[in-house]
Amino acid sequence: MKIPEPIKGFVDSLSQLPGIGPRQAIRIAFYLAGKSKDSVFSLARSAERLGNLKICPQCFFIYENESDICEICSNPTRKKSVIAVVEKETDVLSIENAGNYDGTYFVAGGIKKAGGLTEMQKSRLDSLKKRLAATPGGKAEEIIIALSPTSFGDIASRIIESELSSYAVRITKLGRGIPAGGEVEFADPETLGEAIRRRN
């Protein structure tokens, strides 16, 4: 049975996106094929607009305005010498959402599952180092390593910490412990151990 070419093409494109498997891609393709031309075109338009976004050369977050850097980096009320190193753009949104952070960010890029840094992370770190070296004092006041505390996240955190150790007065990490609303009974031993060690 011949699957229509446009379905195949779309499935190929779609399956390359994070978290979408070939089965879901086929389901979505047929769903869209059954929709009106207008709604399919509007999806295509909205995808196209993503191509016009820019990447901030300082923090590597995505932005849209006419300026050379993003809104957070150009905001005079944000502390430029406090930098949170996160893995991805959505982590920036989550921390912004928490509402109590007034520093800036550094989006390092996706963590490698095999340990070590990706080429993208290396080149972004180089640009951060150059930028910090050029500031008065040559150091940030504080660099917060805010990668997820997974096993690969922890490996990457340690590497990034040693890479940046001479570029910050102090390097901190996100607090660890029982999440808000979590129950002690169901916390895994590692989390509980951290919560006890970091009691305050």
Place this chain on the structure above:
Amino acid sequence: MKIPEPIKGFVDSLSQLPGIGPRQAIRIAFYLAGKSKDSVFSLARSAERLGNLKICPQCFFIYENESDICEICSNPTRKKSVIAVVEKETDVLSIENAGNYDGTYFVAGGIKKAGGLTEMQKSRLDSLKKRLAATPGGKAEEIIIALSPTSFGDIASRIIESELSSYAVRITKLGRGIPAGGEVEFADPETLGEAIRRRN
């Protein structure tokens, strides 16, 4: 924090697709925003092409060719008087893939989670009835109800069976039992009960 407008717009469009939640949509949006213009545009193009597909007026499968009906309905080797009623287009692909079916199809459309038929299913069934009434004899030789044996699928199967009862010489359903490669030990009681009842 202001999320860039193109990200928001794409997330809104994307979250309407089957199986994509807002969180995954945001992840995909940022992923694409970080990609080259070219790859984003090629995804948009491939989505756009879906708008040019046609829906077969006989079986409601999606097709691309210049003919008025789809490739299966216009294939002279397929039995026109044997019709498998399936829920969705991907079910056609799965049955075609099994390789031993030489009848035609009728894509009824997504099953309602509250019982009863959707408007789309009703109008498609009406068109099937009219088409069968206009054939010599006024009936199909066999209608195979091939909806998934879930609880809602079973309700829809019974309704469709009674709707079509006077339009087919016989109405059959897909066999039920232990799936190929499945283990008796782990089969749920209902499946096992069916497998015993339908032993042959």
